[in-house]
Amino acid sequence: MKRFFLLLLCSFWILLTFYRPQGIFQSIGALLTYNTGLFSLKPVDGYAEKIILIPPDKYKLDIFIDSIGVPHIFGQDGNSAVFGLGYMHARDRAFQMEVISRLVEGSLSEILGNLPLESDKFWKPLESEKKSRIILDDLKENHPETFEHLIAYAEGVNFYLENEAYKHQAPEYRMLGISPRLWKPHYSLLLSSYMSYMLTYDNDQISRHFINTRLPETLKGLFDADTAFVYSIIPDTIFRFPSAEKILLPTLEDIEAEDILLEDDMYKKSLGSNNWALAGRKSTSGKSILCNDTHLNVTLPGPWYEAHLVAPEFHVYGLGIPCSPYIISGHNESIAWGMTNAYWDVTDKYLLKVNPQNKNQYWLNDHWVDFEDKEFTINVRGEEPYEQYVKFSVFGVVEFRGETAFVTKWYPAEEGNASVITFNFLAKAKNWDDFKAAFRHYSYPAQNFAFADNNGNAGLLIAGNLPLRPQNFKGGVQDGTIYTKAAFVPFESLPKIYNPERAYVSSANQKSGRTEYYSGYSFADIYRASRINEVLSEDKLFSVEDMKNLQGDRTDISYKELLGLFNKYEQINDDWDLIKQLKGWNGNVNAESHEALLYHNLSSGIRNNFKNFIKSNYGITNNPPLSRLIQILIENEKLIFPDTILNTHSFLDMVIKDLKNKMVQEYGENFIEAKYAPLALFKVQHLLKIPGWGKSLTDVGGNAYTPNVHVQQSGVSMRTIIELGSNEVNALMVIAGGQSGRPNSSNFCNQLEDWKNVRYHQTQFSKDPSKLKNIHSSFKMN
Amino acid sequence: MGRILSYIILIIGLLLPQLLVTDYQLLVFFWVSLGVLVGFFFKSLKVFLPTFFIQLGLGLILFGYVAGNSTAYLQQIPAEFNLPGFLIIGLAVLFNALNASICILAGAAFVALFFPSHFRSRKYVNIYK
Numbered sequence: 001m002k003r004f005f006l007l008l009l010c011s012f013w014i015l016l017t018f019y020r021p022q023g024i025f026q027s028i029g030a031l032l033t034y035n036t037g038l039f040s041l042k043p044v045d046g047y048a049e050k051i052i053l054i055p056p057d058k059y060k061l062d063i064f065i066d067s068i069g070v071p072h073i074f075g076q077d078g079n080s081a082v083f084g085l086g087y088m089h090a091r092d093r094a095f096q097m098e099v100i101s102r103l104v105e106g107s108l109s110e111i112l113g114n115l116p117l118e119s120d121k122f123w124k125p126l127e128s129e130k131k132s133r134i135i136l137d138d139l140k141e142n143h144p145e146t147f148e149h150l151i152a153y154a155e156g157v158n159f160y161l162e163n164e165a166y167k168h169q170a171p172e173y174r175m176l177g178i179s180p181r182l183w184k185p186h187y188s189l190l191l192s193s194y195m196s197y198m199l200t201y202d203n204d205q206i207s208r209h210f211i212n213t214r215l216p217e218t219l220k221g222l223f224d225a226d227t228a229f230v231y232s233i234i235p236d237t238i239f240r241f242p243s244a245e246k247i248l249l250p251t252l253e254d255i256e257a258e259d260i261l262l263e264d265d266m267y268k269k270s271l272g273s274n275n276w277a278l279a280g281r282k283s284t285s286g287k288s289i290l291c292n293d294t295h296l297n298v299t300l301p302g303p304w305y306e307a308h309l310v311a312p313e314f315h316v317y318g319l320g321i322p323c324s325p326y327i328i329s330g331h332n333e334s335i336a337w338g339m340t341n342a343y344w345d346v347t348d349k350y351l352l353k354v355n356p357q358n359k360n361q362y363w364l365n366d367h368w369v370d371f372e373d374k375e376f377t378i379n380v381r382g383e384e385p386y387e388q389y390v391k392f393s394v395f396g397v398v399e400f401r402g403e404t405a406f407v408t409k410w411y412p413a414e415e416g417n418a419s420v421i422t423f424n425f426l427a428k429a430k431n432w433d434d435f436k437a438a439f440r441h442y443s444y445p446a447q448n449f450a451f452a453d454n455n456g457n458a459g460l461l462i463a464g465n466l467p468l469r470p471q472n473f474k475g476g477v478q479d480g481t482i483y484t485k486a487a488f489v490p491f492e493s494l495p496k497i498y499n500p501e502r503a504y505v506s507s508a509n510q511k512s513g514r515t516e517y518y519s520g521y522s523f524a525d526i527y528r529a530s531r532i533n534e535v536l537s538e539d540k541l542f543s544v545e546d547m548k549n550l551q552g553d554r555t556d557i558s559y560k561e562l563l564g565l566f567n568k569y570e571q572i573n574d575d576w577d578l579i580k581q582l583k584g585w586n587g588n589v590n591a592e593s594h595e596a597l598l599y600h601n602l603s604s605g606i607r608n609n610f611k612n613f614i615k616s617n618y619g620i621t622n623n624p625p626l627s628r629l630i631q632i633l634i635e636n637e638k639l640i641f642p643d644t645i646l647n648t649h650s651f652l653d654m655v656i657k658d659l660k661n662k663m664v665q666e667y668g669e670n671f672i673e674a675k676y677a678p679l680a681l682f683k684v685q686h687l688l689k690i691p692g693w694g695k696s697l698t699d700v701g702g703n704a705y706t707p708n709v710h711v712q713q714s715g716v717s718m719r720t721i722i723e724l725g726s727n728e729v730n731a732l733m734v735i736a737g738g739q740s741g742r743p744n745s746s747n748f749c750n751q752l753e754d755w756k757n758v759r760y761h762q763t764q765f766s767k768d769p770s771k772l773k774n775i776h777s778s779f780k781m782n
Numbered sequence: 783m784g785r786i787l788s789y790i791i792l793i794i795g796l797l798l799p800q801l802l803v804t805d806y807q808l809l810v811f812f813w814v815s816l817g818v819l820v821g822f823f824f825k826s827l828k829v830f831l832p833t834f835f836i837q838l839g840l841g842l843i844l845f846g847y848v849a850g851n852s853t854a855y856l857q858q859i860p861a862e863f864n865l866p867g868f869l870i871i872g873l874a875v876l877f878n879a880l881n882a883s884i885c886i887l888a889g890a891a892f893v894a895l896f897f898p899s900h901f902r903s904r905k906y907v908n909i910y911k
Contacts, residue, residue: 003894003898006887006891007892010884010887010888011888014810014885017881032877032878032881033809033881034800034841034878035803035809036803036805038853038856039853039856039874040844041852043852171855690859691859692860693859744854744855
């Protein structure tokens with residue numbers, strides 16, 4: 001009996017060691033055992049030098065990796081160079097690549113269990129994987145060079161993965177107890193869907209509809225970009241898209257559905273970017289300068305990967321995103337480019353008329369049409385597969401909200417996306433004409449692409465597919481009873497500007513330009529763009545040092561307008577003294593500033609209070625842009641709502657009372673000593689949110705209105721400054737994180753401190769490998 | 783001599799699978815099998831403590847010395863919860879010692895339970911001696 005209990009106890013322990021945390025990680029026993037767990041893993045970088053590898057016959061290349069992990073890839077031809085990039089991406093970012101491709105494919109649950117099931121349920125019916133295969137076939141036919149690059153890139157990725165030693169496995173794979181899946185060429189095409197989702201997917205059209213149909217005249221412009229804004233991306237030009245005038249579809253008057261669940265539009269508002277290009281005559285060196293900093297969710301690893309590719313066909317340097325065989329923001333010997341999100345609206349929501357006699361039918365072009373039923377299987381790790389049944393209309397996936405049926409048509413998913421071709425052409429472009437021509441094949445996500453060349457020129461092109469909408473359309477829900485084939489603004493009509501008189505171009509996600517035609521409603525508020533233009537329009541020449549200062553600028557100029565609003569009214573009580581505390585402030589948002597903290601609470605307070613008003617009166621959940629709100633409050637001493645009249649003076653008094661209460665509540669009676677520091681804390685999380693593999697940074701500072709943007713976990717994800725001389729390129733770069741996506745690598749987060757402190761590293765752009773410095777290791781592949 | 787041989791068998795039996803086997807289930811199978819062998823050849827259930835101390839020593843070498851600097855990124859996990867980083871090494875060493883000992887004990891207990899006559903039929907051998 002004693003022996004039986006002993007065996008039972010031992011068996012119980014053994015079973016316990018097989019417990020898998022959250023059902024997706026390796027068992028506790030496997031994780032904590034030397035060779036099966038994380039302890040035996042060796043960092044992949046720097047473990048050997050001058051390695052000779054034998055790749056497939058057609059590829060011959062050398063890779064030199066410098067001390068911060070940047071690969072300098074010298075290929076005997078373009079395919080070999082791209083093969084090398086694939087090899088390096090797999091070595092440093094295989095897990096991230098697998099997550100991105102699986103996310104878009106809708107198969108993340110296969111490796112992460114049911115945690116990402118909702119995400120898979122969104123993506124699976126979009127059939128992005130199937131569409132990307134079709135695009136790949138089309139590339140083979142019509143763009144063989146790009147097709148071959150995608151093949152070479154995939155072979156490079158797989159050459160690494162197939163030869164990876166067990167001890168060099170990425171920690172995330174070891175934690176999950178899985179092996180990386182081999183890369184297929186069409187996976188690279190999924191990247192632009194991923195980026196398009198982050199930058200263009202809107203799902204607040206119902207709320208937008210209420211904005212258009214329910215708001216009184218005085219509030220009509222509250223949510224629209226200011227058409228009179230002097231610093232639109234392409235000022236002084238009115239754009240016309242002739243073909244748009246031909247579309248005469250009816251728009252809906254209103255939606256009778258108070259119970260419709262509305263989404264909040266908060267999460268995306270901090271995503272965006274800055275770019276600007278100075279013509280040679282605006283810089284101290286006489287050379288044109290291009291600057292770019294993109295704002296995305298900052299995680300470890302971050303999105304960007306720095307690389308240098310040398311081949312007879314191209315010589316290019318810059319930042320790409322693992323999954324893509326090309327440099328996305330960077331330069332070659334002649335030109336430089338960088339992008340910001342254009343915020344063009346590429347999502348349409350349609351209200352369907354469902355047959356009350358037969359719920360499986362909807363009204364379309366004057367007759368009842370059956371929904372198409374499709375079934376998808378989502379494999380879930382550790383569980384039974386999830387069977388998803390989806391109804392399709394001609395517009396896309398049908399979504400029932402109570403008795404009401406909507407369809408969200410997201411163009412990047414509908415159309416597929418071959419934007420990758422553009423970056424192949426950019427790598428070889430020599431001038432503005434080549435640059436423009438490269439975008440003929442670009443579709444999503446629409447971006448403001450800044451340009452500079454080594455002849456002192458600067459320009460900007462807004463590229464991407466902009467769907468043609470009915471006349472007078474202002475966003476919101478459309479009538480789903482009529483279908484016409486989608487058409488887009490023609491490539492020739494895309495807004496562009498080249499060598500303007502002011503000698504610079506810039507964009508910061510503000511509205512593209514003055515146009516009667518609807519292009520979107522999610523543009524960034526004007527303050528970031530205003531600040532950049534305020535600096536660049538100074539009558540002086542700028543140096544690279546000035547560019548660094550502007551990228552690191554944490555000045556929020558919105559305070560001037562907001563204080564102007566409060567100054568318009570008389571002080572009602574002592575609480576208004578709080579406003580006086582801001583009078584000596586220069587708008588600098590840093591950890592040590594009390595004023596920055598006070599102002600943060602004031603500006604968010606005024607927006608939140610007003611948002612609550614319009615939410616309770618009109619059912620609108622969107623956050624009003626601060627600049628438009630201030631403008632409307634300055635222009636109107638009274639605002640009439642259905643049940644109440646809002647007296648602006650009293651409203652401001654309420655805002656100040658709330659501000660006082662909040663400051664006392666959060667920071668105590670002595671709140672005057674409270675600083676911005678807690679809000680300047682920036683937490684960079686690991687991709688899988690593994691505790692300890694993320695980093696917390698103090699005194700990051702900045703907010704959504706400062707050029708150096710930081711909001712919660714979003715912010716600047718990279719910075720580039722590129723000065724183009726006729727014979728040389730002087731480029732500075734830094735990324736949020738590091739080159740390697742492996743937590744056990746010395747390059748995992750080695751650039752974070754530099755990134756925080758707006759420091760850069762000088763890039764090495766030489767065709768001669770012997771001139772490269774600080775080379776840490778190298779691969780010879782032939 | 784017998785005692786030394788016993789220890790050598792135990793050390794090799796514990797160490798080799800840890801270095802060669804990359805599948806945890808297989809490793810557990812090896813260790814339990816080793817326990818069965820120990821049960822048959824040494825006819826004793828008193829294997830827990832020697833195994834525990836041998837594995838403790840092996841664990842210290844593997845986790846503390848061989849893994850060395852490459853575990854720095856793991857030490858950040860307890861640090862996130864304001865605990866000392868080396869705790870994760872200590873935990874791993876202790877867990878491995880306990881786990882290996884229990885697996886081997888399970889094997890020996892299996893023999894003792896299902897082949898009691900075999901246990902009783904030969905002269906009792908204590909492997910410590």
